[in-house]
Amino acid sequence: MDITNEIHRDYLNKADTAAQMGARLTRRLLGFARQRQLKPTVLNANKHVLAAIELLRSTIGQHITLSSDLADDLWSILSDSSEIENTVVNLVINARDAMPRGGTVTIETRNVSFTGLEAENSFGILPGNYIRLSVSDTGIGMNEVVKAHVFEPFFTTKKANSGLGLASIHGFARQSGGDVHIHSDTDHGAVISVFLPSDCETVA
Ligand SMILES: Nc1ncnc2c1ncn2[C@@H]1O[C@H](COP(=O)(O)OP(=O)(O)OP(=O)(O)O)[C@@H](O)[C@H]1O
Ligand SMILES: [Mg+2]
Structure with a gap:
């Protein structure tokens, strides 16, 4: 192959990768900015x-x-x-990234009620009824430094990611009165x- 062509192809590949990263970052930023316009039902x-889960299974x-282990009496x-x-x-993709050699991701939903004392001691939320949506994995885990920064926008330990996933989820939960x-x-x-508040204690 002609050496100049090869160099050009290399440049084009790099430009293509950079453009794709830029597009992905723009999508994530738009999603992040959009979080103030929730449409609750x-x-x-x-x-x-x-x-x-259906969407994720194929990808x-x-x-x-x-x-998955979903509560069948989950409050609305x-x-x-x-x-x-x-x-x-976002949480399942993070779990996947944390398990390069494979593993299990479990998605669980539960009803939880916090009394005043519990809410004040362990959670930054008001006493009351909540649903808990948990995603657990068997991956590399996080050290104290990572845990201290995960909710900061743009904090990432990955090479090509934007570090907006947990910041967006945290913003959404806090905005909803949860955590x-x-x-x-x-x-x-x-x-x-x-944790997301359930004000109705009914099953939708
Ligand atoms: N399940 C997990 N196990 C281990 N580390 C995690 C997990 N979830 C998140 N992290 C750590 O927290 C960091 C921030 O996560 P976050 O989802 O906000 O950003 P990201 O995944 O790096 O990028 P993006 O979500 O924008 O693609 C990750 O880079 C990773 O270091
Ligand atoms: Mg992420």
Whole structure:
């Protein structure tokens, strides 16, 4: 092959990769900026968790086992369905990235009620009824430094990512009157739990 052609092809490949990264970053930034315009309806989060799982099944890769454990009496919430789906997709993709050699991702939903004391001591949220949406994995886990920064926009330990996934989820949860909790240790996987208020205590 002509050496000049090869150099040109190399430049074009690099330009193409840079353009794709730019497009991805723009999409993530738009999503991040959009978070102030939620469109809440009364919904059952399980339905949207299942929709996200359906989407992920074909794309996540065979080395990852996706399992779910959804509460069949889950309380309804007033929330934005696309934010629930984005949350699941982002958390499962993070879990996949944390398990390069494969593993299991478990998505769980539960009803939880916090008394005043519990809410004040362990959670930055008001006492009351919430649903908890957790995504756990068996991956590399997070050290203390990573845990201290994960909710900051643009914080990433990955080469080609924007570091907006957890910042967006955190923004969405806080804006909804909930919160996000992380339980993780290096080499011991991670559990990311998103708490969203359920004001109705009914099953949608
Ligand atoms: N399940 C996980 N296990 C281990 N580390 C994680 C996990 N989820 C997130 N992290 C760490 O937190 C960082 C921030 O995550 P976040 O989703 O905000 O950004 P990202 O995945 O790096 O980029 P983006 O989501 O924009 O593609 C990650 O780079 C990674 O270091
Ligand atoms: Mg991410």
